[in-house]
Amino acid sequence: MSKRRTKETSLTLGECISQVQDILRKRFCLQKLNGRPFGMESQHKHLLELLKRTAIQGESNSILIVGPRGAGKTMLLNDVLNALLEVKQVRENVLEVHLNGLLQTDDKIALKEITRQLQLENVVGDKVFGSFAENLAFLLEALKKGNRSSSRPVIFILDEFDLFAHHKNQTLLYNLFDISQSAQTPVAVIGLTCRLVRMCKIKY
DSSP states (O other): OHHHHHHHTOOOHHHHHHHHHHHHHHHHHSOOOOSOOTTOHHHHHHHHHHHHHHHHHOOOEEEEEEOOTTSSHHHHHHHHHHHHTTSHHHHTTOEEEEEETTTOOSHHHHHHHHHHHTTOHHHHTTOOOSSHHHHHHHHHHHTOSSSGGGSOOEEEEEESHHHHTTSGGGHHHHHHHHHHHTTSSOEEEEEEESSOOOGGGSOO
16 A cells, blocks of 8 residues: 555656646536537537638637626637547647636736647647747748648637736737737637726737
8 A cells, every 4th residue: 555655756846747737627628518608609609600711711800708607618729629630621720729827827828728728738849939929820830831821820828818917018928819810820729717808908
């Protein structure tokens, strides 16, 4: 009994921290709620259409889903994503990045998490970037398979969106919205929040 207990707890501090981080990511960013929220058929249809335009036609979009806690925002989004991934062309090509304002408390942490989820740590390596925008642009460029029409679409999901609006200089939001408005890699930026973010708090 004592040997088993010793074996189970013989993790380094770094390994323990990594396990805790994985648990938190799954609970905060990858929570799966079954079912479809009642009375949101029109919102479901509209959101699915926007994401199809990004995933299939390469059109960038930005969406903000606002509602009180427990209203079904996450359930709605998960149901739409499940429907989207039923399309073979989308399932084989689209990438998802899940961020949460409670976990990614500044833009540097968020950028590191984006790199991890896109599995581009080896591509970045020891490269030094002059700015956040340059770093993010490099990540998205690494996903391209040729011209823009063959680039892999990326869906960025920002839960607790209002917390990202409080980051210093709002570098992450500025660059994501800038990319969504430009002719670069097709992206969809989806924010979920229980607070109505004042437009004056978001800098463009």
